[in-house]
Amino acid sequence: MDNVSITVNNVSKQYKLYEKPIDRLKESLHPLNKKYHRSFDALKNVNIELRRGETIGIIGKNGSGKSTLLKIITGVLSPTSGEVIARGKVSALLELGTGFNPEFTGMQNIYLNGSIMGYTKEEMETRVPNILEFAGIGDFIHQPVKSYSSGMFARLAFAVAINVEPEILIIDEALSVGDFVFQNKCYLKIQELQKKGITILLVTHSNQQIIKYCDRAILLNEGNVIEDSYDVERVVFHYEELMRNVNHSSNEDSEQSYHAEVNPVQANEEMNEHRFGTHTAFINDVFITSKEGVWEDDLILKSGSLVRLKIAIVAERIFESVVIGVSFKDVNGVVLWGDNSLEAGQSISLKKGWNYFTFEFNMIFSPGEYLLYLGLADISTEPRVELDQRWPVKKINVISTRNMAEGYIYAPAKLFID
Incomplete structure (x- = not known):
């Protein structure tokens, strides 16, 4: 003792x-x-x-x-x-x-x-x-x-x-x-x-x-x-x-592995989400994972890892040209990073029914908690029409074995003594 x-x-x-x-x-x-x-x-x-x-x-x-x-x-x-x-x-x-x-x-x-x-x-x-x-x-x-x-x-x-x-x-x-x-x-x-x-x-x-x-x-x-x-x-x-409140399980890499069930078009009260748009097409589900071909969230993401943001969209009709945007903010609402399908050089449309998309990028954030914002808009007309804006849609948790001295960006430096 x-x-x-x-x-x-x-x-x-x-x-x-x-x-x-x-x-x-x-x-x-x-x-x-x-x-x-x-x-x-x-x-x-x-x-x-x-x-x-x-x-x-x-x-x-x-x-x-x-x-x-x-x-x-x-x-x-x-x-x-x-x-x-x-x-x-x-x-x-x-x-x-x-x-x-x-x-x-x-x-x-x-x-x-x-x-x-x-x-x-x-x-x-x-x-x-x-x-x-x-x-x-x-x-x-x-x-x-x-x-x-x-x-x-x-x-x-x-x-x-x-x-x-x-x-x-x-x-x-x-x-x-x-x-x-x-x-x-x-x-x-x-x-x-x-x-x-x-x-x-x-x-x-x-x-x-x-x-x-x-x-x-x-x-x-x-x-x-x-x-x-x-x-x-x-x-x-x-x-x-x-x-x-999840049970961890694995899925195969296919659209069929995603359980296609239409969710109610309403804001996530737990996230205090602000959701707006015509909802003639809407973001039904979004998952962020480091695993290839998995339609479920990673409970914890690691700084520097390759991650995939998988989005399931339901459309009431055909949309000739849409833009999907993603951004991350800190808990105080400061924008840390964002991108969209136009800047990525992708011209995308929606067919009636289910549509599936994946953003792939490196998790550049230092350890901490961050908020994910998503947006979907119809750009086939002028002015553009907001279809579904979800601010924020979920929280992510990032960890690492190495901290940064300060700031949000994970870019570990190497020091050489000359």
């Missing part, structure tokens, strides 16, 4: 949910112990053993129990049943605000967190310069933290967490609010802590961060551990399957 940092032994957490606030009082006073609540199991008999020096990523849908598990490990919550044994000093960076008094200044909160960790004021005074240098929030350190932006809060919280010499560091999504430069600074520090043999428990929705920084990944769903493996990429792949 000397090499085990944390043992989670048969831990469950159950919440009582009440329809109205008064129901809690009625239940406590009822002479016959009538129940006014319904039970919700946030965690169900979870068993995990975390070894010293490992970096473990915990992933899962919202509501799967990730944050509840971390709060139980850190002692913020008590389990309904089971136990957690932590062997070493735990420093936690949970959701913004945890462990900080909003009325205190940043400096006062530094000393508050130090005292919680068991340090004296004198011991914390030796750590304050490093904390201030890493946080980089200047004179705001003397202002109440309730006036901080989320990014400033994250800077200070992370600086405190890493400077109290933890043996176990727990991070729950708190770094997602920082700017790019600060996030990069944090992950460089995480790599430094990894070399020192610190056990790190990381919760993030970034598949790339899990793949790059974690030795092991744990997938939670509805309070259960459904996968725990050192094959991190496989766990991430299964997480994407879970997120998209």
